[in-house]
Amino acid sequence: MKKVKLVLWIIFLGFIAIIFFSNKDYFLAKQGIQINLFFTEPFQIKELPNAVYFLIFFLAGFLVASFISLSERFKSKKTIKNLNAAATSQLEEISVLKKEIDSLKGSAFNSKTAPEDQNITGTT
Structure with a gap:
């Protein structure tokens, strides 16, 4: 699985390199x-290569998307924590019930064997 993942990353980075080098003039052009x-003077940003703008806006979008998904991650962690707590409590309850079943089986077995032992000892 690790080798497949590595190959997929190499292919992905290869495609990115192909796109960059085939459009190198555009990415390196300064703009x-x-x-x-409208309520203030126009704000001028100095000329930078287009590749820098692509990186800036990609990272800004990535940060916005990760910020939006934070609440979902916290909800998921809370749900997982609650489900794990419920699972452990149910496992504890199952072990208690198994012990109770074993003790009932043991007492039922002892009560069935005791009269038979008495009958055997009484007849001899």
């Missing part, structure tokens, strides 16, 4: 960004 908020 500035201007943000106009």
Whole structure:
């Protein structure tokens, strides 16, 4: 499984390299960004290569997505914790019930054998 995962990562990185090198002129071209908020002066960002902008916006999207998924992860951890607690309590209850069954079987076995022993000893 580790080898398959490694091969898939190499293929993925190879595709990324092919995309980058086939569009190298575009990714290395410098471009500035201007943000106009209408109530202030336009904000100019200095010229950077397009690849840097791609990385910045990819990382920003990744951070937003991970922040949004935080609540789901906390809910999942809480659910797992509750289910594990329920499972351990049920396992403890099962072991108690098994001990009770064993003790009842043992007392039933002893009560059945005792009269037979008395009959055998009484007839001899």
